[in-house]
Amino acid sequence: MDAVLNALVLIGNYIVVPGLAYGSQLALGALGVTMIYAVLRFSNFGHGEIMSFGTMLVIMATFAMQDVGISISPLPTALLALPVGILGAVGLCLLIDRYVYKFYRQQRASPVIYLIVSIGTMFIIGGLIRFIIGPKDRNFADGERFIMKASAFKANTGLAEGLAIKTAQGVTVLTTFVVVGLVFWFLNYTRTGKSMRAFADNEDLALLSGIDPDRVVRITWIITAVLATIAGTLYGLDKSYKPLVYMHLLLPIFASAIVGGVGNPLGAIAGGFVIAFSELAITFAYKKVAAYLIGDGVLGDGLLQLLSTDYKFAVSFMILVIVLLVKPTGIFSGKTL
C-alpha cells in the first residue's frame, strides 16, 4: 500500500503540483494571446516581451519596497508590487497600439503584416528591457518559500517520498483562479465584456450596433497587459526572472492557444494545462515510480524517461503539430471569446 502511495506522491510532487503552477502560467499567457487574436485578429509575437516588461517593473518595484522595508510576508512582496507592473504594461500596450498597430488597422492590412509588425515590437520591447534591467538572472521571490515542505510531509505521513508545495506555486494557482474567474465574469456579464465578444464575433454588425471599435481595442490591450504582467510575474516568482526566457515561453503559449482553439478563452486555459502536463509527463523519469509499483529488480538501468528534459521545449511543438494535423481549429473550435 505504501508503495502505491509513495508512487502517487512522487507523481504529485513532480508532475501534478508543478504542472498546475506551470499550466496556470501558460493559461494566463495564452488567454492574453487569444484575446488579441479574437479582437485584433493576429498572433502577437510580442506577447512574451510584454510579460517580461511587466514583470521587470514588478521586480523593480519589489526591490524598492524591500529597500524601504515594506513586506506582506509570508506572501511575496511582488504581489504588492503587481499594480506598478500592470500600469506600466498597460501604458506600453496602449502606446504601441496607438503608434504602431492603429496605422495598420486603418489600412486594413493583412494578418501577415501584423505578424511581422508584432515581431518588430517584440524586439523593441526586448531591447528596452535589456537596456533597463540588463540580461542577468533576477531572483525576487521573498516571504515564506514553502507552503508545505517535503520533510514535513514525510514526517506527518510516514511515507518515504515527500510532497513539497512552494509558496509561488500556491500563489500562482490561486491568483490564476481568481483572475480567470474575473475575466470570464467580465466577458459574460458586463456590457463592455459583451461588446468585446460581439466585436470579436462580427465586426461589421458590432459597428452597426454602435459599439466603438477603438474602445474595444483599448480594453483588449488593457486586459492583455494585465494578464501578461500577472502571468510573467507568477512565472518569475516560480522560476526566477531572466529576460531571454520569456521569448522561449512564446512557443508553449502559442501552442496552448492553438490546442484550445485560437480566439477561445476557455480553450486557451485548457490548452495551457494540456501543454504543461504533457511537458512534465513526457520528460519525467518514471524509474522510481516503477520501482515502487513493480519492484526494483526487474528494471534495467534506463531512466524510463520518454524524452530527455533537454527537449522539454519540443513537447509543445509536437502537440502543436498533432493538433494542426488532426484538428487545426483546436479542441474548442467554432466559438470565439
Place this chain on the structure above:
Amino acid sequence: MTALIGTAMTGGYGGADILNGCTISVESGEIAVIVGPNGAGKSTAMKAMFGMLDLRAGSVLLDGEDITTLPPQHRVQRGMGFVPQTQNVFTSMTVEENLEMGGFIRDDDFADTIEEIYNLFPVLREKRAQPAGELSGGQRQQVAVGRALMTQPKVLMLDEPTAGVSPIVMDELFDRIIDVARTGIAILMVEQNARQALAIADRGYVLVQGENRYTDTGAALLANPDVRRAFLGG
C-alpha cells in the same frame, strides 16, 4: 409626415453611378418594398439611405431632418435600424445577448424593449439562452430583426430578409414584419420574392438601372400588367 425619404439619389461605389436619381420614401406604420431585376441598384439604394455609400447628388431626410452626410452609426442613434442580408447576428452569443448588443447605444433600461420583442417573436423567448448560431435560418432572421429593433427605431430597413429561407418560413417572417409595422414603425425592405413582398406592401418601388420605373401601392403594382409581365414573371 414622411418618416424617411431619399430624394433624387445619385451615386455609386466609385466608378460608374449605380443610382441615377431615384427617389424612395416610407411613412410611419407602412411597409415599403423595393423590387427590380438583378443589378437594378435595390440594395444600393437602401444602403445609400443608411449612409453606407456617399451620394453624389440628392438628399436623405429622416423625419424632415437632413441626414445626408451622417455616418451609419449616427443614423442608428437618430432612429434608423438596419438588418444586413448576411452575417446579421452574433453567432457565438445567445439570443438575449444579441438583443442586448442591439441596444448597446441606449443608456436607459431596455428590459421593456426586450420584452416587447419577445412578444413580437415568441420563439426568441424560448431560445433566449441559446447561441444565435445554433438557430434555424428563419429564427436567425427574427433575431436579426429583433436586434435592430432594440434601438426603438422609427425606420427599420431590411435587406432581403427572406433570402434563402423556405416558403413557409417566408410567410411567417412576412407576418412578423407586418406585426412590426403595426407598432408604428416605418419598414423599408428590398426583396427578391417580389410577388409575396408586394402583397404585404403599402407602397412598392420598381427600380431599373438605378431609376424609378414604377411607383404605386403594392396591390396596384401587382395588378399592373406591365409590371407583371416584366418583373413578376407574368
Place this chain on the structure above:
Amino acid sequence: MTQHPNSPATGPKSTAQMAPAQRNILLFTGMASLLVMVGVLQSWNVAFSILNMCLISAIMALGVNIQWGYAGLFNVGVMGFAALGGLAGVVISMPPVDAAWAAGGLGVVMGLATGIVTLVLGMMVWRRGQSWGRWRYAATGAIVVIGYILMRSLADPSVDAIEAVDPARTGYLGGLGLPIILSWLVGGIFAAAAAWVVGKISLGLRADYLAIATLGISEIIIYVLKFEDWLSRGVKNVTGLPRPVPYEIDLQANSWFIAFADHLNLPLVDASSLVVKICYALLFTVVLLAVLWLSETALRSPWGRMMRAIRDNETAANAMGKNVTKQHLLVFVLGSAVIGVAGAMMVTLDGQFTPTSYQPLRFTFLIWVMVIAGGSGNNWGAVLGGFLIWFFWIEAEPIGLWLMDVVTSGLPPTHWLRLHLLESAAHTRLMTMGVILLLVLRFSPRGLIPESRR
C-alpha cells in the same frame, strides 16, 4: 485576400524619382564605396571579412525573398534552416571517426531506421484509418509509442558508446570526409527536407500557423544540435572543418607566395589572410550570382507570374483552379533550400560549427530586416539589403558605443548612468533592428529597390 506590402493596391507611390536602373546602380555603388572605405580606413582584411558575410547574407536574404516576396510566406525559422545547412558542413567534410562507428554506428543507424519506419507506418495507418473511428487514434498512437520505445532502446546504448569515444576530441560519428564544397548542396537538401515537413503540416492553414510552426521547428533544430553529441558534438562544437581554399600557413611557406607578397609590399601574414578571404569571396560570388540568376529567371517565368498572382489574390487564384497550397509548399521548400546552402557556406567560412551561436535575432530577424529594407519581392533588393544591413550590423556596435560615449561625455567617467549606458550599448542592436523593421514597414513598405510591376 492576401495583401502584400508591395501589391499595387496598398503600396504607396514609388519612392524612386529617377529612373530605377540609375538609382539601383547608385545604391550598389554606394554600398561598394562603403566597403572600400572600410578597406582604406580600417583594413582590407576587415573589408573582405565583411564582404564575405555580406555575400552569405545576401544569399540568405534571397532565400527569404523567394518565400516572402514571391509568395507572401512568413518564415520565422530561418535560423533552423541555416543551422541544418551548417550541420551538412560537418556531416560531409569531417573525417569519419572509425572507433565511434565501431562502437555504436550500427545501433544509431538501426535506431534512425526504426524511427523512419515508425513515422511511415504511423502515417499509413492514419491515412488508411479514416473510417475506423476511435481505433484510428489508438492504432496510430500505439505504432508511434512502440516504434519510439524500440528506437530509443536500439539507439540509446549506441549513443552512449559513441559519446564515450575520446569525448575531448571526438565523441561523435564524424562525417564522410568529402570535400566541404559538396556540403553546400547537401545543406540545401537538409533544409529543404525539413521545410517540406513543416510546410506539409502548416501550409494551407492560417498564415499564423506557418509562422508559429517555423518558430518551433527552428528552436527544436537548435536544441537537437546542442544536445545530440553523437551527431555533431553538441555544445562542444566541431572545429577545424576542412577548407575549400588554401590555408594561410601553407601560403606563408610557399616561396612563390613569399615573393608575391614581397612584390605587393605587404606583410606576409596579412597577404596570406587577404588572399584566403579573396578566394572565399570569389567562391561565394559565384554561388550568389547563380542563385540570383535562377531566382530572376524563375520570377520572370510564367510560374513566377502565377506565384505573384497567387500572392496578391489568393482567392482569385484558388478560383482559377491553381493549387495554392501545393505552390506555396514548393516555394517554401525552395527558399529554405537556399537558406540551407547559405548556412553551409557560413560554416565553411568560419571553419567551425557552434550550435550556441545560432540566435534568432542574428539568423532569423536580421535576414528579415534585410529583405524588407532591401525591397520585398525584388531579388536585387534582397541582395542590397543583405549587404547593407550586414554592414551596419557589424558597424552598429562600434557606432552605438561611440554614440553612448558622446552622449554621456558630460558625466564623470564612473557615473552610474554612463556606465550603465555603455554596458547596455550591446543591446541597442535588438532595439535598432526592431525600429528599422517598423520604420521601413510603415514608411517605405516597398523597400530600397521596390518590386517592379511587370
